[in-house]
Amino acid sequence: MKIKRLEISGFGRWSQEAFDLSDGLQVIFGQNESGKTTLRAFIVGVLFGFPTKKNGHNVYDPKDGSQYGGSLILETDEGDVKITRLNRTKTTLTITRLINQTEIIDPEKWLKQKLSPLTREAFDDIFNFNQEDLTRISQIKSVDFQKLLLNIGAVGSTGWLDVMAEFDKSADKLFAPRANKRPLNIAIKEYENATEELHQKSAELDDFMLAEQALTDLESEQHEQEEKILTASQQLQETQQLVQQYQLFESAKKIEIENVPSVDEKQVVQARRLQIEIDSLNDNILRHNEALKNIEVPHEVSDDNTDQMVLTKAQVAQRNLAVNTEKRTNLLKQKEQIEAQFEGDVPKGLTDSELQSLSSSNVYLLSTGALILILFVSIFIMHWPALWMIILSLIVTAGLFYKRQKKNQIRQMIQKAYSPLNIQNIKKIQPEVDQYEQQKMDIQSLNEQLKANMTVLFK
Numbered sequence: 469m470k471i472k473r474l475e476i477s478g479f480g481r482w483s484q485e486a487f488d489l490s491d492g493l494q495v496i497f498g499q500n501e502s503g504k505t506t507l508r509a510f511i512v513g514v515l516f517g518f519p520t521k522k523n524g525h526n527v528y529d530p531k532d533g534s535q536y537g538g539s540l541i542l543e544t545d546e547g548d549v550k551i552t553r554l555n556r557t558k559t560t561l562t563i564t565r566l567i568n569q570t571e572i573i574d575p576e577k578w579l580k581q582k583l584s585p586l587t588r589e590a591f592d593d594i595f596n597f598n599q600e601d602l603t604r605i606s607q608i609k610s611v612d613f614q615k616l617l618l619n620i621g622a623v624g625s626t627g628w629l630d631v632m633a634e635f636d637k638s639a640d641k642l643f644a645p646r647a648n649k650r651p652l653n654i655a656i657k658e659y660e661n662a663t664e665e666l667h668q669k670s671a672e673l674d675d676f677m678l679a680e681q682a683l684t685d686l687e688s689e690q691h692e693q694e695e696k697i698l699t700a701s702q703q704l705q706e707t708q709q710l711v712q713q714y715q716l717f718e719s720a721k722k723i724e725i726e727n728v729p730s731v732d733e734k735q736v737v738q739a740r741r742l743q744i745e746i747d748s749l750n751d752n753i754l755r756h757n758e759a760l761k762n763i764e765v766p767h768e769v770s771d772d773n774t775d776q777m778v779l780t781k782a783q784v785a786q787r788n789l790a791v792n793t794e795k796r797t798n799l800l801k802q803k804e805q806i807e808a809q810f811e812g813d814v815p816k817g818l819t820d821s822e823l824q825s826l827s828s829s830n831v832y833l834l835s836t837g838a839l840i841l842i843l844f845v846s847i848f849i850m851h852w853p854a855l856w857m858i859i860l861s862l863i864v865t866a867g868l869f870y871k872r873q874k875k876n877q878i879r880q881m882i883q884k885a886y887s888p889l890n891i892q893n894i895k896k897i898q899p900e901v902d903q904y905e906q907q908k909m910d911i912q913s914l915n916e917q918l919k920a921n922m923t924v925l926f927k
Contacts, residue, residue, distance in 0.1 A: 469582060471511065473541040477554065478534030479513075480506040484890070512596055514540045514553045515579070516588040527556060533883050534890055541566070544582065551579065570694055753787055782925060789921040796914040803907050806900050815885040817902040822882060823895065 474487040481503050498504055506528055509519070518537070519525040530536055537554035548566040553559060563575040572578045583591075807814055886894045 470543040471540055472543055472548070474507070474510065474538070475541070476510060476538040478530030478532070478536050479510045479538060480528035481531055482506060482510070483530055483532050483534040508596065510538065511540065512588070512591070514538065514551055515583065516591065518553065518556050518559060520556075529556070532890060535888055551575075568695060568698055570698070750787070750791070753784060754791065785921055785924040789918065789925060792914050792917050792921060796911060796918065799907050799911050799914070803904065803911065806904050806907075809889065809897065811887050814901065814904050817898055817905075818882065818894075822878060823898070 471489055473489065474485075476482045476485045476487075478484075487507070496504055496507060509526070509528060513519065513528075514537075519527050521527055535554060536556045537552070537559075539550050539552040541548060541550050546565065549572075550564045550566055552562045552564070561575045561579075563572040563578060564570065565572070882894065883891070886897075889897065
C-alpha cells in the first residue's frame with residue numbers, strides 16, 4: 469500500500485487541512501512544534517486506532533473544537549481506497565472504494581488483512597521511529613541491539629530469541645540423574661505426541677485454507693454483484709427519465725424541422741424586449757389584483773359581459789396562483805439549503821454578547837496582571853495595608869475567573885447547537901440564520917395567499 473493523501477478534520481494543531489504526498493521519498497520538515505510529530509501520530513492512529521489517555525499518552529485533541537479524526541487515501545491492489553476514522557472515544561471506521569464509491573462491509577477485518585502480518589508494535593519497531601529512538605541505539609547493549617536487528621529483518625523475531633533462551637534452560641534439565649524417568653525420554657514421548665497432533669492440525673489447516681479460499685471467492689463475487697447492481701441502478705434511472713420524456717418525444721416527432729424558420733439577431737433582441745414588456749405587464753397585473761377583487765358586476769350588464777368579467781377574474785387569480793407558487797418554491801429551496809448545513813434543527817441567531825463570547829481575548833490575563841501591578845505599587849510605595857489589598861485582589865480575580873468560565877460554557881453550548889460548523893463558519897452563517905426565521909414567516913404567508921388564490925379560482 470502507498471499513502472497518497474492526508475485529509476485531517478481535527479487532530480492536535482491541525483484542523484481542516486489536507487496534504488498530497490509525492491511518489492518516491494517524501495520528506496516533511498519544519499521548525500520545532502510545527503506539527504511533524506502530530507502528522508506521524510495521525511497516520512498511525514488512522515491505520516491502527518487513535519491513542520487513549522491511559523499511561524499518559526498524548527491524545528492530540530483538536531485545539532479549535534473541530535471533529536476529531538480524518539482520512540487517508542491509499543493505493544492498494546484493489547484500487548484507491550479512502551480510510552476514514554472519526555472520534556476518539558466512540559471511534560467510527562469507514563473504508564470506501566473510490567472507483568465505485570462503495571463502502572467495505574467489515575472495515576476492521578479488511579484493514580487488518582491488508583496490514584498483516586504487521587501489528588501496531590511491529591509497525592512502531594520497523595517504520596515508526598524518531599530521532600530520540602535513533603540516539604538510543606548508541607546506548608543499548610549488544611544483545612539488545614541483536615534483537616533489534618532481528619526484529620527489523622523479520623516480524624516477530626524477538627520471540628525467537630525468547631524461545632532460544634527457554635530451550636537453553638530446559639536443555640540443562642534433560643539429563644537429571646536422580647529422576648525416576650529420564651527427562652530425555654519424556655521429551656521424546658512428548659515429541660511423538662506433538663508430531664501426531666501436528667499431522668491432525670495439518671489436515672485441519674488444509675480444510676481451513678480451502679474455506680478461506682472459498683470465502684475470498686465469495687467476497688470477489690459479491691464485489692462483482694455490487695458493481696452490477698450499481699450499473700443496473702444507473703440504467704434504471706436513465707430508463708425512468710426516458711419514460712418521463714416519451715410523451716414529449718412523441719410530440720417532437722410531429723414537428724417538421726425543415727419548415728422551422730431561422731432566427732436572426734434582430735429577432736432575438738426583439739424577443740428580449742417583449743419579455744421585458746411581459747414582466748412589466750405582470751407587475752401591473754399584481755398591483756391591480758386587489759382592485760379587481762372588489763369589482764361588482766352591475767345589474768344592467770348583459771350576461772355576455774358578466775361572463776367575460778368572471779373569466780377575467782379567473783385569469784387574474786390563476787396568474788396570482790402561479791406567481792405565489794414560484795415565490796414559495798424559491799423560499800423553500802433557500803430554507804432547505806440553510807437546514808442542510810446543520811445536523812439537527814436550525815438554531816436561533818446569536819446575540820451580540822454570544823458573538824463576543826466566540827472571539828478569543830486576553831482580558832482575563834491583562835486584568836490579573838494589572839491587579840498584581842496595583843498591589844505591588846500600593847504595598848511598597850503608598851504603604852496601604854497589604855492584607856486588604858490581597859483580599860480585594862482575590863475577590864476581583866475570582867470574579868474575572870467566574871466570568872471567563874461562564875464565557876467558556878456559553879461558547880461550548882453554541883458550538884454544540886451549531887454542530888458540525890467551526891467558530892469561523894458560525895460567525896459567517898449568522899446572516900443566513902437570521903434570514904431563516906423570516907423565510908419561515910414568508911412561506912406561511914404565501915401558504916395563506918395560495919389558499920385564498922385557490923378559493924377565488926374555484927369560485
